[in-house]
Amino acid sequence: MRKALIVTLMLATATTMSACSGANDSQVSTPQAFSHTESRGELDISVLRTAEYDFPAYKTPEALAAARPIVAAGVIDGWQQGPILDSGTGTLDYRIVLRMRVTDPLKGVKERKTIPNGIIFIELSQGAVLSDPAVPPKQWKPYKTVADFEKALPVGTNVLAFPRERPGQEQPVVDPGEPLPAGAELMLVPPQGLILEDPKLSRRQPSESTALVGGLEDLNVGGSAWLEQKNIQGMVSRLKEHGFDE
Numbered sequence: 311m312r313k314a315l316i317v318t319l320m321l322a323t324a325t326t327m328s329a330c331s332g333a334n335d336s337q338v339s340t341p342q343a344f345s346h347t348e349s350r351g352e353l354d355i356s357v358l359r360t361a362e363y364d365f366p367a368y369k370t371p372e373a374l375a376a377a378r379p380i381v382a383a384g385v386i387d388g389w390q391q392g393p394i395l396d397s398g399t400g401t402l403d404y405r406i407v408l409r410m411r412v413t414d415p416l417k418g419v420k421e422r423k424t425i426p427n428g429i430i431f432i433e434l435s436q437g438a439v440l441s442d443p444a445v446p447p448k449q450w451k452p453y454k455t456v457a458d459f460e461k462a463l464p465v466g467t468n469v470l471a472f473p474r475e476r477p478g479q480e481q482p483v484v485d486p487g488e489p490l491p492a493g494a495e496l497m498l499v500p501p502q503g504l505i506l507e508d509p510k511l512s513r514r515q516p517s518e519s520t521a522l523v524g525g526l527e528d529l530n531v532g533g534s535a536w537l538e539q540k541n542i543q544g545m546v547s548r549l550k551e552h553g554f555d556e
Contacts, residue, residue: 350523351508354462357454358525360437363501367532371545372552374502374532375417378472381554382430383414383546386467389459392433392496394485400447402484404436406459407496410469414546416554424475424495432473432504433496468507468542469525473497501527507542 368374375381392405410430412419419425439450476496490496504525511521520537522529522545529536539545549555 351510351514351521353467353506353508353510353523355506355523355525357437357459357462358434358504360435363527365501367527368502369533370535372549372554374472374500375549375552375554378474378500378503379418380422380425380430380473380497381417381471381549382410382412382419382473383416383468383470383542384410384412384428384430386463386465386469387411387429388465389456389463390488391456392436392487393479393483394487395479395481396484397481401439401450402448403481404439404452405433405487406436406454406456407487408432408434408459408463410471415556416546416549417556420556423493424497426491426493429491429494430471430473431490431494431496432471432499433476434499463506467509470505470542470545471497471499472503473499499526502532502536505529505542505545512541 368377387409390407390409392407395403395405397403408431410432412425412428412430415428419428436452436454438453440453441447442450474497476498502524506523506525508521508523511519511523520529520539521541522537522539524531524536539548
């Protein structure tokens with residue numbers, strides 16, 4: 311019988327920790343409880359929640375934006391197979407790539423050669439693999455396919471990202487995955503660096519509640535300021551008010 315073998319994938323942990331280590335007066339080290347909480351709608355963000363992160367969280371979106379080289383809002387343009395790596399544990403480490411089409415460049419986007427044609431390629435963990443005793447562990451396939459990600463977080467979903475170019479793969483590359491356009495580079499986001507707008511919450515939630523959900527971590531991990539905007543456009547306006555606007 312097949313069963314899911316959970317492989318904990320800490321995507322570029324050292325890079326993430328480094329990116330979240332500045333501006334001490336803008337960080338908290340543990341989640342807190344607030345009067346408003348992130349709700350769940352029709353987006354299935356469980357496909358992104360493949361690891362638990364231990365990191366100092368930024369209290370506000372603008373504090374995170376100040377620490378990142380790139381900030382952009384846009385929509386999901388699609389998903390594709392990312393690199394397949396040798397994890398050193400006997401199984402392979404599969405990555406998925408989120409294609410994000412930029413609609414609001416806020417910081418470090420324009421004239422950036424690694425973002426050709428306004429598309430950002432964000433590398434994320436593809437999660438667990440399925441154990442199959444009939445084949446060697448290195449032939450085990452991901453539990454979630456590209457199609458599963460497309461269904462869970464469909465094309466057109468509004469998104470805000472705080473990425474940076476990947477400095478290099480830490481593990482041996484078995485397969486580079488689907489090719490990128492000329493000049494494009496894979497990007498990484500920190501635990502708070504991917505925010506999505508849930509269409510169902512946008513339609514049904516009262517105006518004082520947010521339709522935003524965190525991708526890798528709950529929005530409120532950093533504080534109540536992350537829950538003050540109802541949608542991605544509200545986040546864009548807030549960041550522009552703090553000087554992030556190209």
